[in-house]
Amino acid sequence: MADIEVQSTCEDGYTVESVINGEWELIVDALSNDGPSPNEVLAADYASCYIPALRVAADQHGYDDIGEVEIEVAADLDEDDDLEAIAFDLTVEADLGEDAQDIVELGEDICHVHSALTEELHADISIESGV
Known part of the structure; x- marks a missing residue:
């Protein structure tokens, strides 16, 4: 099975x-x-996988509770309606300070959807914390 x-x-x-x-x-x-279309589902699935991965990454860096996390996903399609680019604008309630980028990268390593996608399609992730 x-x-x-x-x-x-x-x-x-x-x-x-x-x-x-x-x-x-x-x-x-x-x-x-x-x-939703398959591409819309994939974009939502990617974000839905990345948020818990980010929480685990933050926990591994000593942040017990990072509060609310929100991702705005922007996905671009080519002329054949194939996904061409994905970007995450990430907002985290807690202030992650100098650890923010390390947490983002560890979250990428933990996220199963991130691992499943080709390198060319991995999300370009920006983060804003302490909001």
């Missing part, structure tokens, strides 16, 4: 309904009519 099992079904058109591990339902629509 695989660690992750997804059953995806498309009855017609471009809307795909997926059931993840027999429990979670996700609707993705290539045209963004009935749900």
Whole structure:
């Protein structure tokens, strides 16, 4: 048995309904009519993976509670609607001081989605802390 099992079904058109591990339902629509597009889901998934990774990285640097973390994702598509670039504007409530960039980089190492993407598509991440 695989660690992750997804059953995806498309009855017609471009809307795909997926059931993840027999429990979670996700609707993705290539045209963004009935749900987010695959690229939109990937951008959201990347941010959703990176935030917990950043929290673990901060904890490993001695920050027990970094408060609220927010990522604004900007993803650019090429003329074929393929993802061409992803950037994160990251805001962290706690002041991470001189450790901020080290925490960002460790978060990249911990984030599974970051590791899964090609190097050319890794997010260009900026951070603002202590807000």
